[in-house]
Amino acid sequence: MSVLERQAPSATASPTARPRRWLGPLAIGALGVVITALLSWQPSIWYDEAATISATTRSWPQLWSMLGTVDAVHGLYYGVMHLWFDLVGYTPFTLRLPSALATGAAAAATVLLVRRLSSGRVAVLAGLLLVLLPRITWAGAEGRSYAATALFAVALTTVFVSAWRSGRTRWWVSYGLFAALGTVFFAYLALIVAAHGVTAALTWLAERRGNATRPGHSSRSLGRWAIASASAAVLLLPFAAVVVAQSGQVSWIDPIGPTTLRGIFVTQLFYKNPLFAAVGWLLVALGAVLLALRSTRRSRARTTPPERWSPGPSLLAITLPWIVVPTMGLLVASMLVSPLYSPRYLTFVTPAAAALMAVAVAALRRRRLIAVVIAACLALALPHYLAQRAPEAKQESSWSDVAALVSAERANEPMSTPQAVIYGPVRRHASATTRVIAVSYPDAFDGLIDVKLKTPAAETGRLWETRYPLDAVTARLDDTAVVWLVPAPIRTGGRA
Incomplete structure (x- = not known):
């Protein structure tokens, strides 16, 4: 034939x-x-998209350092998106x-x-x-x-x-x-x-x-x-x-x-x-x-x-x-x-x-x-x-709802009130925490003291930050009036 x-x-x-x-x-x-x-x-950001945000909102040297340890397969895409965010913002x-x-x-x-x-x-x-x-x-x-x-x-x-x-x-x-x-x-x-x-x-x-x-x-x-x-x-x-x-x-x-x-x-x-x-x-x-x-x-x-x-x-x-x-x-x-x-x-x-x-x-x-x-x-x-296009279409992620709740509740507190946040783990992603929500919706968490933060993600050479055990940093809570706890009921679902 x-x-x-x-x-x-x-x-x-x-x-x-x-x-x-x-x-x-x-x-x-x-x-x-x-x-x-x-x-x-409309759909909430989810884990893989948060990885894009984490990679592309850091400096060029920090991005290059990260690609040497993880996500080199996405390196060219991250470079394009970095340029895009430099132009239009995230x-x-x-x-x-x-x-x-x-x-x-x-x-x-x-x-x-x-x-x-x-x-x-x-x-x-x-x-x-x-x-x-x-x-x-x-x-x-x-x-x-x-x-x-x-x-x-x-x-x-x-x-x-x-x-x-x-x-x-x-x-x-x-x-x-x-x-x-x-x-x-x-x-x-x-x-x-x-x-x-x-x-x-x-x-x-x-x-x-x-x-x-x-x-x-x-x-x-x-x-x-x-x-x-x-x-x-x-x-x-x-x-x-x-x-x-x-x-x-x-x-x-x-x-x-x-x-x-x-x-x-x-x-x-x-x-x-x-x-x-x-x-x-x-x-x-x-x-x-x-x-x-x-x-x-x-x-x-x-x-x-x-x-x-x-x-x-x-x-x-x-x-x-x-x-x-x-x-x-x-x-x-x-x-x-x-x-x-x-x-x-x-x-x-x-x-x-x-x-x-x-x-x-x-x-x-x-x-x-x-x-x-x-x-x-x-x-x-x-x-x-x-x-x-539904709000939880991305692997049943409800991160936008979490960010909206935090933003609305923080609006009820005086701007001068010191507030902190404790991020919990994310299921199926051992190296990440619910800080991925703050990466995806930064305005809602702006100004909060991240109690467990050791090294920000951009400085680690990896996608995500490193953290202290909570019992090692409880002193950071001494001068705060409000503490937000963001545990892991966030549904990340499977991958398709």
């Missing part, structure tokens, strides 16, 4: 048509930003806004990528479906790097397609450098490079069986992918050594077990929405089957002139490895090495799933039917979207 799809040559766009080509990507991108940014300020909304912007950019980039591999209708539908996926609407309102990984994956795939089609060395050099940058940004993005290797092999096999325009082009491109990937790997050796040394920080990940299948088929793409997952995976499967059937028919017929063959990987050859290789890679590594699979780590496979779903929806052809399916997807997504 050939995985190489033929495409009609595109006509040269007129000057008036060129701006219109950008309307679809820009509209979908803007929609993605609005959907993910809307109400993103609030829960500004913490999450970059993820919404990245989501919009990923949606626009998906439209542009899919349009190069299929029709304009499929491309726009792919971008639209992407911004409806529950995993993306979650990631776009999260103060972590997951939404940006989807953007990186689409951008890297676009460079891969351009390098393959052009055959020019500068594109393959760009691919290798960008692959290294993406992996530094999020280590698991190395798996998209592996997926491109599978795509390259499938396209090479298709050339051998089909009627390609440039014999031997796929062989050269496969070799250049290997050289670019190997070069990126060499560049990444120092980074990989640091990441391996810090691997204990993912010890919270559960081993492969009975809940893993739910993680793969529901949580990974359709976060907490099993009904949408059933519909979504059906569309993904139908889209893949349709592309495979079309490719097979064309391969057998061999009636299309050679100049009508696409000189690069097909949509099917790109999207299937994009979904399967990272997922299987993490599952196999989790079984053979140590637990590494977490559904949110594979947020970057969502554009590929959206593209296959779009193929299935576009096959309906009639606009009315397409509109009905999109409306059904919206109806499936909406209740869970609103749940993602």
Whole structure:
């Protein structure tokens, strides 16, 4: 079966048509930003977002010192967020806004990528479906790097397609450098490079069986992918050594077990929405089957002139490895090495799933039917979207309520009244205390004497502060009139 799809040559766009080509990507991108940014300020901050705040609100030397001991895998993201907070300051909304912007950019980039591999209708539908996926609407309102990984994956795939089609060395050099940058940004993005290797092999096999325009082009491109990937790997050796040394920080990940299948088929793409997952995976499967059937028919017929063959990987050859290789890679590594699979780590496979779903929806052809399916997807997504914007949506965290209570009660005391606070432990996070609430909502705790504080987090070279035992510092309470106790009924929940 050939995985190489033929495409009609595109006509040269007129000057008036060129701006219109950008309307679809820009509209979908803007929609993605609005959907993910809307109400993103409502959910309480939770532990992982507090880690972002702790890392990025310290000085540059302090951040560099911290990355030498913990969270090097997030170092580039922390650097970007540090610059962002220097520009706009920190609030829960500004913490999450970059993820919404990245989501919009990923949606626009998906439209542009899919349009190069299929029709304009499929491309726009792919971008639209992407911004409806529950995993993306979650990631776009999260103060972590997951939404940006989807953007990186689409951008890297676009460079891969351009390098393959052009055959020019500068594109393959760009691919290798960008692959290294993406992996530094999020280590698991190395798996998209592996997926491109599978795509390259499938396209090479298709050339051998089909009627390609440039014999031997796929062989050269496969070799250049290997050289670019190997070069990126060499560049990444120092980074990989640091990441391996810090691997204990993912010890919270559960081993492969009975809940893993739910993680793969529901949580990974359709976060907490099993009904949408059933519909979504059906569309993904139908889209893949349709592309495979079309490719097979064309391969057998061999009636299309050679100049009508696409000189690069097909949509099917790109999207299937994009979904399967990272997922299987993490599952196999989790079984053979140590637990590494977490559904949110594979947020970057969502554009590929959206593209296959779009193929299935576009096959309906009639606009009315397409509109009905999109409306059904919206109806499936909406209740869970609103749940993602509820006050305790982030792992049932109620930190904002705690901060609001402290702020309201402190307002009843004279400003001159000396007040102290004692922070308790946080469940499932041995090195942290409920001071994470003060990190997330600093205004509510401003001016309180932290009775047990030994070394502030920014000075420890780690994410969190060090503390004295309470019985060693009770003298700090002597001159205080009010003492706040913040124990650990704060629900941090599990991770998804």
